[in-house]
Amino acid sequence: LSRRRLLGGGAAVLGVAGIGAAGVGTGLGYAATREPEPTGGRTVAFHGVHQAGIDTEPQAFAAFVALDLRPGLDRRALVGIMKVWAEDGRRLAGGSPALGDTEPELALDPARLTVTVGFGPAVFDVAGLAAQRPEWLRPLPAFSIDRLEERWSGGDLLLQVCADDPVTVSHATRTLSKSVRSLATVRWTQRGFRNAVGTKPTGTTMRNLMGQVDGTVNPAAGSTDFDRQVWNPGTPAWLAGGTSLVLRRIRMELDTWDELDRPARELAVGRDLAAGAPLTGSRERDDPDFAATDVHGIPVIPPESHVARARPRNANEQFLRRGYNYDDPDGAGLLFAAYQADVDAQFVPVQQRLAEHDALNPWITPVGSAVFAVPPGFGPGGYPGDTLFE
Numbered sequence: 001l002s003r004r005r006l007l008g009g010g011a012a013v014l015g016v017a018g019i020g021a022a023g024v025g026t027g028l029g030y031a032a033t034r035e036p037e038p039t040g041g042r043t044v045a046f047h048g049v050h051q052a053g054i055d056t057e058p059q060a061f062a063a064f065v066a067l068d069l070r071p072g073l074d075r076r077a078l079v080g081i082m083k084v085w086a087e088d089g090r091r092l093a094g095g096s097p098a099l100g101d102t103e104p105e106l107a108l109d110p111a112r113l114t115v116t117v118g119f120g121p122a123v124f125d126v127a128g129l130a131a132q133r134p135e136w137l138r139p140l141p142a143f144s145i146d147r148l149e150e151r152w153s154g155g156d157l158l159l160q161v162c163a164d165d166p167v168t169v170s171h172a173t174r175t176l177s178k179s180v181r182s183l184a185t186v187r188w189t190q191r192g193f194r195n196a197v198g199t200k201p202t203g204t205t206m207r208n209l210m211g212q213v214d215g216t217v218n219p220a221a222g223s224t225d226f227d228r229q230v231w232n233p234g235t236p237a238w239l240a241g242g243t244s245l246v247l248r249r250i251r252m253e254l255d256t257w258d259e260l261d262r263p264a265r266e267l268a269v270g271r272d273l274a275a276g277a278p279l280t281g282s283r284e285r286d287d288p289d290f291a292a293t294d295v296h297g298i299p300v301i302p303p304e305s306h307v308a309r310a311r312p313r314n315a316n317e318q319f320l321r322r323g324y325n326y327d328d329p330d331g332a333g334l335l336f337a338a339y340q341a342d343v344d345a346q347f348v349p350v351q352q353r354l355a356e357h358d359a360l361n362p363w364i365t366p367v368g369s370a371v372f373a374v375p376p377g378f379g380p381g382g383y384p385g386d387t388l389f390e
């Protein structure tokens with residue numbers, strides 16, 4: 001590759017080199033390597049039986065925004081908020097500016113934007129529908145490991161905004177919260193990330209900031225396991241096709257985690273770091289063998305390891321984990337997001353067992369916690385919660 005060609009080829013050649021791929025190592029492959037197609041135009045269907053953003057292949061970036069309803073609102077005001085979010089969410093997910101969008105150009109790259117709406121406990125009182133509140137919709141029981149802070153906990157409404165571009169997430173988050181400002185105020189915003197699009201093949205399990213492959217044991221979207229674990233069967237009736245979200249902000253104590261050597265780290269989780277394979281296997285998807293022992297009769301996967309403790313003890317104790325990393329001034333960790341048909345039956349027993357004992361506990365601290373009911377999807381003309389409010 002001559003100097004002249006490099007200069008002459010100008011932006012194209014340098015642009016490709018910046019993306020990496022085959023060319024960098026060989027020094028010869030530049031011209032053959034094409035810049036990938038921009039992914040900003042990709043969309044996820046906004047309408048459907050379920051809200052998008054749950055069985056959606058996780059996007060690279062997320063913002064979870066909790067809002068509090070202003071005092072004195074009624075059901076009509078709530079429906080008003082939902083209709084605004086339905087209309088603006090549909091527009092933004094399709095790559096069009098929201099109504100009255102102040103930065104319409106920022107809406108033009110949806111980058112697989114999804115907007116998912118959830119209800120905190122107060123919604124049902126404000127709407128005069130307390131009898132319709134799912135029994136599990138309340139703060140989780142207090143766990144011994146919790147060091148919860150108000151600033152990351154609770155909330156009357158939730159907006160989960162996910163996209164493959166952080167500018168899209170930022171714009172959608174601001175637009176949706178701004179448009180209901182006279183009725184609800186932002187209580188907290190938690191932003192998270194996974195790998196950028198293109199860094200890894202689609203479908204690669206994410207890594208958390210402790211370096212672990214995180215999310216291996218999860219139901220596959222569209223499977224009967226997923227349908228049973230995640231989508232509410234209709235208890236209460238209005239929630240059929242909806243789900244629940246438990247969002248836990250879990251700080252990682254990375255400075256003390258650094259003191260552990262690799263084998264100790266792997267024993268704490270029960271999986272290896274390189275592939276995320278169970279300590280009794282070699283590939284990520286190998287089934288763990290919790291009965292296997294070494295020559296001294298000691299279990300290969302420690303019974304107190306995270307996966308041994310988290311493993312379901314019955315078919316109920318399963319749910320979808322779709323978390324995001326965070327790295328903020330208050331620390332780094334995991335925005336642990338679990339979705340299940342019933343929080344009490346599925347999530348709480350697992351969290352309780354982990355709180356009692358989990359080899360990871362010295363290095364993970366829950367600092368925020370919130371629970372939301374996620375209404376089912378809706379069609380054009382519908383809105384989040386129309387099955388509840390009408």
Ligand code: HEM
Pocket residue numbers: 208210212213214215216217218248250251252269271276306307310311312333334336347350351354364
């Ligand atoms: C599995 C990390 C918090 C429930 C795993 C795995 C890792 C991991 C590396 C193994 C790979 C996989 O299947 O995903 C972490 C970290 C946490 C955390 C770093 C906190 C920062 C939690 C919490 C819960 C939970 C709060 C639930 C209350 C599970 C479950 C599995 C799992 C159910 C799958 C267990 C199995 O059946 O093999 N976690 N986790 N985790 N974790 Fe966590």
